[in-house]
Amino acid sequence: MDRIYFTTPIYYVNAQPHLGHTYTTILADTLKRYHRSRGRDAYFLTGTDEHGDKIAQAAAKDNVDPKAYADRISALFRSTWDTCGIAYDHFIRTTDDYHKATVSRILQQIYDAGDIYFGEYGGFYCYGCERFYTEKELQDGKCPDHRTEAAYIEEKNYFFRMGKYQDRLLKHLNEKPGFVTPQRYRTEVLSLLREPLEDLCISRPKSRLQWGIPLPFDGDYVTYVWFDALINYVSALEHKGGDSFDAYWPCCNHIIAKDILKPHAIFWPTMLMAAGLPLYDRLNVHGYWIMDKGKMSKSLGNVIRPLDMKERYGMDAFRYYLLREMVFGQDATFSMEAFVNRVNADLANNFGNLVSRVLAMQKRYFGGMVQPMGDGARAEDRELKEAFMAAAASVDRHMEEMAFHRALESIFEAVDKTNQYIVQTAPFTLVKEPDQKPRVGEILHHVLESVRLTGDLLAPFLPETGAAVRDLLGLPATDSLRAEWGGSFPEGHEVQPPRILFPRIEETEDDGG
Numbered sequence: 001m002d003r004i005y006f007t008t009p010i011y012y013v014n015a016q017p018h019l020g021h022t023y024t025t026i027l028a029d030t031l032k033r034y035h036r037s038r039g040r041d042a043y044f045l046t047g048t049d050e051h052g053d054k055i056a057q058a059a060a061k062d063n064v065d066p067k068a069y070a071d072r073i074s075a076l077f078r079s080t081w082d083t084c085g086i087a088y089d090h091f092i093r094t095t096d097d098y099h100k101a102t103v104s105r106i107l108q109q110i111y112d113a114g115d116i117y118f119g120e121y122g123g124f125y126c127y128g129c130e131r132f133y134t135e136k137e138l139q140d141g142k143c144p145d146h147r148t149e150a151a152y153i154e155e156k157n158y159f160f161r162m163g164k165y166q167d168r169l170l171k172h173l174n175e176k177p178g179f180v181t182p183q184r185y186r187t188e189v190l191s192l193l194r195e196p197l198e199d200l201c202i203s204r205p206k207s208r209l210q211w212g213i214p215l216p217f218d219g220d221y222v223t224y225v226w227f228d229a230l231i232n233y234v235s236a237l238e239h240k241g242g243d244s245f246d247a248y249w250p251c252c253n254h255i256i257a258k259d260i261l262k263p264h265a266i267f268w269p270t271m272l273m274a275a276g277l278p279l280y281d282r283l284n285v286h287g288y289w290i291m292d293k294g295k296m297s298k299s300l301g302n303v304i305r306p307l308d309m310k311e312r313y314g315m316d317a318f319r320y321y322l323l324r325e326m327v328f329g330q331d332a333t334f335s336m337e338a339f340v341n342r343v344n345a346d347l348a349n350n351f352g353n354l355v356s357r358v359l360a361m362q363k364r365y366f367g368g369m370v371q372p373m374g375d376g377a378r379a380e381d382r383e384l385k386e387a388f389m390a391a392a393a394s395v396d397r398h399m400e401e402m403a404f405h406r407a408l409e410s411i412f413e414a415v416d417k418t419n420q421y422i423v424q425t426a427p428f429t430l431v432k433e434p435d436q437k438p439r440v441g442e443i444l445h446h447v448l449e450s451v452r453l454t455g456d457l458l459a460p461f462l463p464e465t466g467a468a469v470r471d472l473l474g475l476p477a478t479d480s481l482r483a484e485w486g487g488s489f490p491e492g493h494e495v496q497p498p499r500i501l502f503p504r505i506e507e508t509e510d511d512g513g
């Protein structure tokens with residue numbers, strides 16, 4: 001059986017789930033559902049990153065110990081994903097014992113192999129980023145990200161011989177052009193690799209930071225947070241047991257945003273090389289959501305929270321906007337106005353109305369009983385079928401390239417085609433001629449089949465909609481796609497009366513929306 005393994009970043013527990021985290025998590029969820037629906041064995045991992053300065057500081061500010069603090073926020077992430085219907089297979093926490101054991105084992109292994117050494121280091125340290133900066137990287141002595149003064153710290157630490165693996169990594173990137181994708185991020189990694197790769201400081205003295213996994217070979221130090229965090233992708237599979245690691249690791253697809261490209265594209269593969277493990281298959285990098293009125297921040301009151309969006313507009317409307325609006329790899333602007341327009345135009349008017357319309361006609365003309373489909377030989381019937389077969393193929397092509405927006409666009413082109421088919425065949429006029437009733441039955445059957453296939457094609461992107469469409473059509477729930485035309489409705493099959501799938505959103509941002 002074909003397998004595929006998707007991971008999201010494990011999120012820091014110093015912030016609550018917002019739009020950014022939700023987007024990546026929805027991508028992974030969609031991918032898992034999509035591959036499952038095509039008969040593949042897809043595994044999906046997410047979780048929380050709980051060690052390091054940032055968390056220790058956030059906990060101190062709240063006057064609780066770091067573990068209690070991490071427990072609370074981690075549970076919040078998990079329950080948020082549960083409420084949002086995210087179908088993760090495992091939720092990992094870096095404070096889980098099995099994870100800590102794997103981190104220790106890998107550190108010891110790399111240490112024994114001679115790729116970790118003890119040395120002195122002086123540098124400019126940003127507590128926000130939890131990393132050292134070179135003078136050249138700082139802007140006016142400040143961290144380019146946090147705009148806070150970087151502190152000069154001199155201390156003895158352990159270093160990972162990352163530089164030793166530079167050539168091997170370059171070779172891999174050249175031999176496997178799809179290793180980091182889209183292309184622009186691969187180019188960015190290649191350009192980082194034009195400079196000599198420095199060794200990586202992988203410890204923090206306990207005198208400065210206790211909240212971390214102790215180094216197995218020196219109890220006075222804890223592990224640098226990235227060295228701990230990245231290993232989650234492996235420890236989760238080891239924890240799953242059996243042959244999970246061998247089965248899923250070779251088809252591992254990481255999904256991240258561009259902010260954490262360097263740790264994933266440079267630290268992580270070189271760590272894997274040093275640990276004697278094979279590399280992941282593909283690093284998929286998306287851009288950033290930018291708020292239309294400036295950076296998302298608590299003080300501006302423009303933080304988008306997944307649970308608010310779900311409660312107000314429904315999860316599928318939110319998913320649809322995110323997946324349809326962002327071009328994978330590029331930044332996108334989040335605007336409530338664009339959200340409302342998108343959802344109203346595509347979901348409420350276009351698809352929602354189509355579903356209501358056909359179910360209303362089916363009810364009125366045939367008491368909800370589906371009629372024979374006919375031989376489908378007429379030009380308009382054939383064209384409708386072809387539009388759907390083309391849409392199904394094009395979804396597959398676009399999903400291969402993570403072009404979620406194009407996949408959805410293809411499905412909606414087929415919906416447009418269905419609306420045109422209704423106009424063209426005019427069942428509402430034809431029904432007035434008694435001898436045309438069988439033809440009206442055929443036309444509606446074609447439209448119902450369009451709705452069935454649209455719902456099934458949409459299901460990985462919009463799971464609630466996929467299920468609701470099947471329910472309205474009186475069909476059993478399924479998570480596998482039958483991308484064929486016809487044969488969905490047995491003789492005597494009855495569909496439900498119409499029900500509103502997507503209510504139109506009437507509010508605008510001005511009335512508090």
Ligand code: MSP
Nearest residue numbers: 009010011012020021024049229230256257288289
């Ligand atoms: N803990 C690390 C990751 C370790 S993975 C081994 C971390 N955590 S984070 O909480 O800061 O999450 C960063 C990720 O959140 C991004 O890579 C992206 O997936 C998501 N996003 C956060 N804000 C975002 C946007 N504004 N837009 C899109 N996604 C962003 O880094």
